[in-house]
Amino acid sequence: AEADIGLIGLGTMGSALALNIAEKGFPIAVYNRTAQVTRDFHAGAGELATRVIPTESLEELVAAIKPPRAIILMVPAGSPVDQQIEALAPLLDPQDLVIDAGNANFHDTNRRAEAGLPMRFLGVGVSGGEDGARHGPSIMGGGAQQDWDRIAPILTAIAARAEDGTPCATRMGEAGAGHFVKAVHNGIEYADMQMIAEIYGLMRDGMGLPADRIAGIFERWNDGPLQSYLIEISGKVAHAPDPHSGQPMLDVILDRAGQKGTGRWTAIEAQHLAAPIPVIEAAVMARNVSARLAERKAAEERFGPAPQPCDLDEDLLERALIAGKILCYAQGFAMISAASEAFGWSLPLPDIARVWRAGCIIRSTMLNDMAEALTENPGRNLIMAPGFASRIEEALPALRRVVSEGLAQGHPLPALAQGLTWFDMMRTARGTANMIQAQRDFFGAHGFERLDGRDDPHGPWGA
Ligand code: NDP
Known part of the structure; x- marks a missing residue:
């Protein structure tokens, strides 16, 4: 046995993660249900292939890893994870560690952790998509401290680094805590994306701006307080031409959003916790409405299209988005606090803000300030932190103006409007x-x- 770690599931995420691990100097044994995928992966690993041990059975995989073993599962959430745990059980020692690094529902992770599995078990949320997994994801761990400590040298080596050099890999608490934090991350991701899409809609349908002008605006915003991965890629996608027609890429993409359900889990869990996260809920709702394309077409034929020209400008939209973003994160962090209390976890809010600063989809400079504000006082809602209270005061008139003008002119703004309504309720x-x-x-x-x-x-x- 020569591998420091094993990995099962060489799909998009698993193969990227395996290359990242090998690149950081850890020999890794890999296994995939379809053996040809393993062979192709090894053949395509280039100079990293010397640190990749391809295996074609679970027995071979287990034999290739140094004991006590650690094996990452990167398979679809749900029954595939249970199947793999069951198949590994007779092959592993009690001290061997299985790490579910997929997007598990944290209730499943809690169940597995409490089920008395015949091996050690960690539930680890990994964010950043394929590129993150390959070059530095953000990693949110859950399970026993001793198990986290064992695997932490590898996870911190492969994780993204924040600007101050801190690796974005943190243990959030027991059992499902890591997958829970990952789910809230994904909920916030839905909300961030939805608010950007709403602002894009106002620029496109309310201000009549073409995609390249919109791209330029996002690019400018990415140099200011809104600097973030999602604003950066919004500028890039708005800029890109369709290779077939030459039209802007955005203008040829069907407006029907997909989802794998992690945003929905967050919204459902928030309801269980009685934690108000209306911006995230609105974002989930908006994806569901977007999916009903035929009904939307029929209703537009019956009632006519809604959006009319709006009296808005770039500066108002930027400030409205700043306010919406702060309100959304305030809700997300408050939900994490509520879960911490309800589940008896001590979820480290400042560390959560820190672990999201790099590697993951919601990475942004604003998270630096959020980490600071939460370090000062983790129990205080973000809207009450002095630095954010003053930013809200400054940006709120713009949010109110954008939402009222947008709604008056028939633009659907579910997330932005919910942020504003929640804030007005909170201050009443x-x-x-x-x-x-x-x-x-x-x-x-x-x-x-x-x-x-x-x-x-x-x-x-x-x-
Ligand atoms: P892919 O569909 O690309 O890969 C799935 C992998 O799992 C394949 O290797 C597949 O093997 C294997 N697999 C599927 N079903 C089974 C099964 N029943 N038993 C054993 N192996 C199985 O998925 P991703 O890499 O995108 O996702 C993996 C996990 O990571 C998921 O939980 C996902 O939600 C999560 N994730 C994904 C992100 C992304 O951006 N894609 C981001 C963060 C997390 P085979 O080749 O035989 O089909």
Whole structure:
């Protein structure tokens, strides 16, 4: 046995991760269900092939790894992971470690961790897509500290590095904590993408800008407070021409968004936790609406198209997006706090902001400031951190103007509008739930608390 680690599943992510591991100097044994994929992978590994040990059975894989062994699973989430664990069980020693690095639902990871598996087990979320996996992903781990410590030298070696040199690989807590943080990351990713798409819609349909002008605006924004991977690639995709027609690439892409469900998991989990994340929920909803293309076409024929020209400018849109982004992240971090309490985890909020600074899809310079604000006071909602409160105050009028003008002119802005509404609710000490409580008491005698503190929890409804 000569490999430091093994890997099962040489798909998009697994093959990239295996090359990254080999490149950092760790000999790696690899196995794939379809053996030809393993052979092709080894043949295509170039000079790294000397550090890649291709194997064609699980027995061969296990024999190639130095004990106590560590094996990464990079297969689709769900039953393929259970199948692999089951197939490995008779071949592994109790001290051997299986690392599920796919996008598992954290409830599954909790279940596996609690099931008393015959081997050690970690659930590790990996973000950054194929390029991240190959050159430095962001890694969110969950499981026992001792198991994390064993594998941490490899995971920190392959992880992205933040500007200050810190590797973006952190243990978030027990069992499913890493996969939970990865799910919230993906929820925020959905929301960031949706808000950018809404702003793009205002530029395209409200301001009548062609794709190359829009590309230029995103490029400029990427030099300012909005600097992020998603703004950068939005500029690039808006700039690219279609090789077939020469038209802007964006103009020939069907407006029906796909999803693998991790954003949906976040929204579902937020409902279980009673954690308000309306911007993320709106983003999931928007993907679901986008999928209903035929219905949308029929409704447009019946009612006519919605969007009309808008009186907006580049500066307003930039500030609105800054505000929307802060509000969205404030919700995401608050959900993580809620989960920490509900599951008895001590999820390290500042470390989560730090681990997202590089390697992952939502990486951005603003996360540096968020990490600082959360380090100062992890228990405080981000909107109350002085640096962010002042930014919100500065950008809020623009968000309000963009949302009100956009909605007035028929532009759907689900995520931006939800961010604004959530913020306006949060800053309203006297809301309208007194009406809800009165109704609940009227039809169900549910009782209410009174402002004057008097102990008289029912209204005179029957009188
Ligand atoms: P791919 O579809 O590219 O690869 C899947 C791999 O799993 C293949 O090697 C396939 O083998 C193997 N596989 C599929 N089903 C089984 C099974 N039942 N038993 C054993 N092996 C199986 O997927 P990705 O690499 O994109 O994704 C892998 C994991 O990483 C998923 O959980 C995904 O959600 C997650 N992920 C993906 C990201 C991405 O950007 N693509 C980003 C972050 C996480 P075979 O060749 O035989 O079909």
